[in-house]
Amino acid sequence: MKILFFTGKGGVGKSTLAAAYAWQLSQKHRVLIVSLDPAHNLGDIFGVEVRGERRFSQTLLLKEVDLKKLSKAYLKREIRVLSDTYKYLQILNLDTYFAVLKYSPGIEEYALLTSIEESIKTENSFDYIVFDTPPTGLTLRFLALPQITVTWLDRLTQIRKKIIEKCYTIQNIKGPQSAGETILSYDEKDDGILQKLYSLKSNYESLNRILQGNDCSIVLVFNPDMLSLKESLRLIKGLKELKLPLRLLLHNKISPESGETMARVEKEISNVTSVPLERVSFLSDFQTNKDSVLYHIKEDLTNIIHQG
Amino acid sequence: MKLSVFDLLRNICRDIDKTHRSNVCALTVTEVEELRNIFALLLLGSFVGLPSPPSFLAVELLPYMQKELEILSKRAQNANDMFAEMFGALGVG
Numbered sequence: 001m002k003i004l005f006f007t008g009k010g011g012v013g014k015s016t017l018a019a020a021y022a023w024q025l026s027q028k029h030r031v032l033i034v035s036l037d038p039a040h041n042l043g044d045i046f047g048v049e050v051r052g053e054r055r056f057s058q059t060l061l062l063k064e065v066d067l068k069k070l071s072k073a074y075l076k077r078e079i080r081v082l083s084d085t086y087k088y089l090q091i092l093n094l095d096t097y098f099a100v101l102k103y104s105p106g107i108e109e110y111a112l113l114t115s116i117e118e119s120i121k122t123e124n125s126f127d128y129i130v131f132d133t134p135p136t137g138l139t140l141r142f143l144a145l146p147q148i149t150v151t152w153l154d155r156l157t158q159i160r161k162k163i164i165e166k167c168y169t170i171q172n173i174k175g176p177q178s179a180g181e182t183i184l185s186y187d188e189k190d191d192g193i194l195q196k197l198y199s200l201k202s203n204y205e206s207l208n209r210i211l212q213g214n215d216c217s218i219v220l221v222f223n224p225d226m227l228s229l230k231e232s233l234r235l236i237k238g239l240k241e242l243k244l245p246l247r248l249l250l251h252n253k254i255s256p257e258s259g260e261t262m263a264r265v266e267k268e269i270s271n272v273t274s275v276p277l278e279r280v281s282f283l284s285d286f287q288t289n290k291d292s293v294l295y296h297i298k299e300d301l302t303n304i305i306h307q308g
Numbered sequence: 309m310k311l312s313v314f315d316l317l318r319n320i321c322r323d324i325d326k327t328h329r330s331n332v333c334a335l336t337v338t339e340v341e342e343l344r345n346i347f348a349l350l351l352l353g354s355f356v357g358l359p360s361p362p363s364f365l366a367v368e369l370l371p372y373m374q375k376e377l378e379i380l381s382k383r384a385q386n387a388n389d390m391f392a393e394m395f396g397a398l399g400v401g
Contacts, residue, residue: 152361
């Protein structure tokens with residue numbers, strides 16, 4: 001299964017090109033297109049109402065991820081675990097105060113990452129998963145999350161192991177504990193925190209491997225304008241730092257008037273990356289031509305991406 | 309219940325042994341408590357203005373952190389007299 005992320009500045013046409021690519025690909029393969037952008041417009045592009053999930057054709061499934069719903073579901077699950085652990089607080093009706101966790105920062109990125117992970121691990125019946133991502137800032141943050149998390153997990157695991165090692169020494173010196181004494185977990189298997197750290201680490205490492213692997217591609221969409229260029233340069237730099245595989249550049253909304261700016265944008269981008277570039281022309285006849293649909297573009301994107 | 313001289317002697321020896329063993333590992337016990345305190349501080353550092361890991365990590369581990377939170381709160385209460393505790397653990401004075 002191959003995974004593609006369409007990224008770029010807001011408004012450059014990521015969603016339209018992701019939809020066009022998914023549609024072209026679905027002529028030969030089974031494709032799932034997932035919109036992670038909180039401002040969904042997958043339904044608008046395909047001219048249908050998606051509401052979570054909708055099959056567009058035999059080989060194309062559309063999915064819109066509701067980030068708020070996802071964050072809520074995740075926190076509800078965690079709050080339930082917390083309330084179970086601190087059950088005695090129910091006597092004083094204090095357990096409800098855990099609900100405040102839903103305002104924690106960073107939960108949205110985590111929910112987004114969880115949703116990607118879930119799609120990658122559960123949707124095995126597809127040949128391709130195409131992700132239409134939110135604008136640059138949020139995309140870079142959630143793509144960086146597995147690596148940042150693994151670094152933290154490593155450090156925390158180190159401290160935890162040291163604690164267990166010391167507890168083992170104490171246990172050895174003190175001998176069997178008498179009744180009433182607190183028993184410290186001195187075996188890695190008995191320590192809930194360490195076990196959780198291990199399971200989180202293996203999870204994030206496997207996700208990281210998938211994101212940096214050969215089956216994952218990042219497609220950068222940009223327009224012939226300076227703002228889009230600046231943000232694209234930042235994104236290319238960010239992806240390089242994260243060692244994420246940028247495989248194709250799509251120069252979208254090219255028109256006869258964009259000549260000089262287009263050349264300048266392409267020159268500056270080619271200075272920082274040698275990834276193949278394809279131009280997608282601006283279609284001005286959408287309004288007038290009733291038969292044209294947004295996901296129909298004349299350029300064959302699938303061919304280029306496969307070469308890339 | 310009346311204890312025989314033998315039982316009494318055995319209890320005394322056992323208590324002496326226990327006290328010695330406790331004294332030997334007192335410093336390690338303090339060290340473990342400090343490590344657990346550091347662990348909790350790193351994980352929940354945002355409460356006291358420290359840079360903290362992604363907040364979901366704290367949320368994931370929070371259900372297992374009861375003991376760590378107890379230590380953290382105890383340390384916060386005794387923070388004004390940490391030298392006394394350290395000297396106590398080292399057997400100074």
